[in-house]
Amino acid sequence: MNPFTERKRITQPERFVGRWRELSVIFDRLDTGRPVLVGGVAGIGKSSLLTHIAQSAAVNLERPDLLALYADMAPAEDEAALFHLITRSLGSRGDSEAALEVALLERAEPVLLCLDNADRAIAAGWGAATLEKLARLARRSLRYLPAGMPLPLPGQPSSPVPTTAAMEPTFLLVAACHGRPPVLSEPFATVTLGAISSPEVRLLTDAYLDYTGVSFSPADLRELEEVSLGHPAYLQRAAYQLYIARSSDPTYDWKAAYFADAQNRPIPGAPLPPVVFEGGRAADPYGSFYGMDDVTRRLHLDRMDIAAPDDLPLFLLPLVVFLVAWQVSGNLLIGGVTLLITIGVVMLARRLVGARSRQPEQPIASDSSGQQQEEQHAE
Template identity: 30%
Template structure:
């Protein structure tokens, strides 16, 4: 909400609205010759520190206010006959605020022409309220006066063109809007500087690894497991007590057992070998590995045998084992691999679960603020809440929702 109540001596006297950070626009007659001025915004009182009245023949004033961060309106002089215009102000009978709908009838004559309004009851207290064009969703005027306090005959408003004439700094310039920062829209995030959040989960994973255990990352699809594995790989050099070379293997691209071992050996830079010789090949390489297995569900397919999981377990037991595992799955490993003939799934007891949920509101807000920092566009608190409700905090869905919203704001900024 960008609309504020203008108080004189802490009593309601009219309406104003934010047009920039800490700057509110209202009518001159609302505040002229008054000294004890303040605004009420979101229930809190803020002191007016400066008043600008460049021309006393025009019923406009610009107020500087000590206020926390807030949204402000977009100004646009685009308005045509019979368009519906909406406003929100603080009439005397409704000091907490009341909406009003009017219709554009035309412009009055003269060099200081006004907008003529009809079909709405403009009462005292609406003076200074923003007049929003229902089509453009932007402010086209400032409510000035009523045509009749007791009947719905409309009123008059100062057009935005006159606002710009008095306060040219409020006229939007053609901005060079940067390209959309909410990328990539799909798939995992490979670049470390694009990965955001998950600090708590990263600390937990490395605590488990440094204790000698392996980890299972459990979370719904699109919650960011693949990107999280890449982040673990990136941070492993600085966070592991005993260095292990990170190797990321996407199981979704594999066909069968032979393909698994061939791809694994290729990524580890060791000789291509069969399962029976893998342990000896690892010993000859004199390396230890942090093996990050993505989409490990694929290993439950019929083309992959119990042997793979059994060997991964054997090669991961003990502090000095060749492997420590970090596997990503959508369900618990005991549900994923209910191996036959009464045997316990080999991965069930060596991987400690780390559950990956959607982002909380504070992380969504921090993510948005960081991505928007180098742009002139800002999302409102309402935008953040709507994104959170729409996406349930799933990072990939948050990214897509932010991408679409940024494009809408970018279109609004263009002339």
């Protein structure tokens, strides 16, 4: 079986790799009791990241008694249905915010709630208010640990190591949504997932190729990153086709198969990598669009042309004149006026030079008819 067969989300901990920076930020915010919203385009790995957070939170937060819950908000009809699901998972009953708060208070262990597809609930009209209610519960769950109070350890009534005063959250919240995280009244920390890096591409493919007897060369990995632009879902599709070529059919045109598949079955909500439409040309060397906001994307598309090196002394001239005038006069105002005058002179000179260079040159040609007339007159 091809190990790169498409899956909804990565549920096996050994196959989740990378996202170190994002995980560091998320766990740091959760440790202080602040809820987190994770955003990104479709297929970028939000659900897999949430699953990994639920699986590894107890270790990363150093709270072995932590109970982690993963819930999908998309199937829930309304807020009451979601609250009922959560309270039942906590061993209690009820479908309201008050019932959930009671269920949390009845537990001595901290609880982490990971909510997926929050954008579906927000689009349905009840998701934003529900997230704000859960964020308020998380804020109210902060528990004060005075200095010298020992932290409880599993299997021991108390720890002999004294501690400093701290605020410890007992209810932690992280949610994922499609696109840019929405602005809510409660203070959420936001993390937007972008393309994965080259080392993450290598680690991801190695994790899937483990025990298959097949390996991808460094050139293969560069091509995979090129045709997918680091988008995990498109990377998985490209690796699926490459695996066929490397495992059973060396003549198999895996790139053509991937391009056809990406065009026929694009991921809803995720833009196709430009290379798919360019017949396999090299990807944009300036980076990936995935994870960019609108301003960054516009700057990416409208990159300014850098002045040629020949013009560099001309651009530095006003600065040099300003510094000299400032040092000689000892007056910053005089230096500023000199700077403005020099800039005006430089701009005027560039305009005059540019206008002269744009004037068409008059070709020097002999007038054959005039020469003939002069020759006839001489005769």
